[in-house]
Structures are given as C-alpha cells and as structure tokens.
Amino acid sequence: MNADNPAGAAARRFSEDAARAFADAVAFDDRGLVPAIAQQHDTGEVLMLAWMNRDAVIATLTGGRVTYWSRSRQAMWRKGDTSGHVQDLVDARIDCDGDTLLLRIRQTGPACHTGAHSCFYRTAGDAGPRPM
Amino acid sequence: MNADNPAGAAARRFSEDAARAFADAVAFDDRGLVPAIAQQHDTGEVLMLAWMNRDAVIATLTGGRVTYWSRSRQAMWRKGDTSGHVQDLVDARIDCDGDTLLLRIRQTGPACHTGAHSCFYRTAGDAGPRPM
Incomplete structure (x- = not known):
C-alpha cells in the first residue's frame, strides 16, 4: 500500500492463453512493434506513449505490470523496475x-523520466511549445 | 451549431509562425511521421491514434481542424472532409x-470509421479481444 495506490488494488492479470489470443489480434509494424498509449484509468490523463513487441504485450497481460520494448536499448523494459x-x-x-x-x-x-507526472507537459503556444 | 458542439466553440488556431515553431520541436521518425493521439478535451476519452507529417502538423495548428497523413493513401487527410x-x-x-x-x-x-465513437472499442478478455 502506498500513496498512489491507497486501495492496494491488484493489477489485472490474464492467463497465458488469453494474452496470446490478444497478441494474435495485434497488427505489429514491419519492426514487429505496436505503439501503446498509457492512460491513468480513473482521471483519464494520458501519461505517455511507448512501444511493445509481441513478448512485451504478453508479459504485460500475464504479469499485470506494463512492460515495453525499449527501441533505444533494444531490450524489454518493465516500467518501474529501476525507478519504482x-x-x-x-x-x-x-x-x-x-x-x-x-x-x-x-x-x-511520475510516468515521465523527467519527473513530470505526464510526458505531455508542453503545449503549443505563440512561440512554439511551452510548459503548461 | 450541432448536437456535438452545442456551444459552437471556435477551434483553436495558431499563426503560421507559431505552427512552424511547434513543428520544429517534433522529432519526426525516419519516414517523416509522428504519432498523434486524439483525446476528447472534456471527457478525457482517447478516440484514436493516427500519423502526421510536418505539413499535417502545420495545417492542424493553423487551420484548427485536425489533419493527418494517411499512410495507406499517402495523402493529407483532413478528418471529417468526407464523413463530416x-x-x-x-x-x-x-x-x-x-x-x-x-x-x-x-x-x-464518431471518431472511428466503423461508426464506433472511439477506435478503442475492444478490450482484452479471457479469449482475446472482445467488444466492450
């Protein structure tokens, strides 16, 4: 239990079969990736967009912890393993x-590596992007 | 004025200079594209994801009407010109x-070409994606 998850609600987890059936419906691009939007479930705030390969989709659904594919590191990236x-x-x-x-x-x-809650902390202004 | 826009609120529009300054901050991919998430401003509902090139970003900001780059048609696509x-x-x-x-x-x-309000109308279930 912590301040961000006061109810201590469990993450949603799926069986391996269910996860594979979901992944089978994904049209991965020519690099084998799909964009994944992360949205806070109760406020609707869009937090970030990152990429998943098939293994990341299955790991996310079976493990209940969102796991991306890091294009820069070319490695699986279970969000929060380093940052918490x-x-x-x-x-x-x-x-x-x-x-x-x-x-x-x-x-x-925070979802963003900059420490911002959302990665989308800049908005169009009269002289280009500005902090909100 | 219509049922979806009862207040008849004006779209936000930017000057050509502001739009270019915003586009200058975009890291387009090796195809010259960037993914754009469309979110209903008041409910927070995520409606769709499509792609923009630099011209589409500038057209969107100067015109106030969201304009994508259609990868399948390889053409500018001002959302709603055909469908309304x-x-x-x-x-x-x-x-x-x-x-x-x-x-x-x-x-x-609706945002989706299927007639669904959002393109994200299927959720993971025990036997793969199912309608919500």
Missing part, C-alpha cells in the same frame, strides 16, 4: 485496425 | 522526447 514508478494494468484495449494499444493503468509516481 | 466527423483543435501537446503528439480535440460524431 510502476504501471499496474487495469484494462488493455486495442483499436479497430489492431495497430495501436490503449492501456488503462494505475501509475505509481 | 470533424475534429476541432482545442490544445496541442508534445511529449518529453518530441516524438509523440497529444491533441485535445472536440469530436463531431
């Missing part, structure tokens, strides 16, 4: 074409 | 790395 800023899965959605995922999550701490 | 299901710009945000956009919009009609 974990993302617990609440619900996983897939779009009409199967080429984008929407993860409804419970964020612990 | 326009997206009026409320706010444009950019993430920490500059490689994803978050568009806060006012959607008229």
